[in-house]
């Protein structure tokens with residue numbers, strides 16, 4: 314039987330134990346060499362023709378963090394305090410309850426989840442974390458000199474399929490950052506409440522000096538030291554549930570499963 318490489322076991326451990334961390338030790342700084350490696354990990358992500366459409370803005374200024382946090386709190390209140398009916402919210406927040414496994418969870422029930430989302434409190438971590446990173450992408454694929462256009466042989470109008478691909482690339486970069494941060498013992502959470510509404514994204518982009526809308530904010534991420542350990546996450550689909558054989562909907566039968 315083939316020996317499973319140790320590095321595969323470590324890689325799986327890092328992937329499996331990475332979590333969305335939303336509680337940080339307030340104001341404990343993240344050393345720059347750690348930030349460097351996290352951004353370097355993002356830069357190692359693949360992109361079509363190695364286009365690398367990403368740029369990163371490291372935000373430590375408390376005023377800016379407050380501004381972004383308040384945008385998220387506002388959007389959260391508008392969504393879960395006003396727009397989304399309670400019955401729907403209860404269904405949507407299953408992941409919050411299931412994802413908590415420690416002391417906090419003893420009182421962290423669905424009612425608490427509803428409450429902290431409806432009044433926006435759950436988004437306070439944006440300000441508590443010492444660092445936020447804005448992941449910004451070039452949506453035009455025009456390149457540094459304005460001549461480059463991501464080639465496509467498809468029928469897609471310029472700016473649609475390419476735009477999707479741009480955000481795919483951002484996602485790959487962000488996941489590298491998340492895994493690297495976790496491996497360093499840091500906590501990270503990617504968020505999007507603050508940019509969910511166009512007006513908010515525009516205002517944040519303007520404050521950050523982003524040449525918007527050519528360059529857009531893919532996501533923002535808070536990074537810091539976790540206030541408490543969190544390893545178990547909300548349940549995921551199993552490969553059996555999401556994998557098809559040859560045709561969509563036709564279950565794939567795995568002959569063997571890993572034992573490690």
Ligand SMILES: Cc1cc2nc3c(=O)[nH]c(=O)nc-3n(C[C@H](O)[C@H](O)[C@H](O)COP(=O)(O)O)c2cc1C
Pocket residue numbers: 331332333334335408412502503504505506507532546547
């Ligand atoms: C693109 C994206 C957007 C997200 N937006 C938010 C957000 O606005 N606020 C938040 O607290 N968490 C946000 N999350 C974190 C998810 O809720 C979390 O990753 C998911 O529930 C799975 O939990 P886990 O990461 O701990 O496994 C976001 C995650 C992704 C990938």
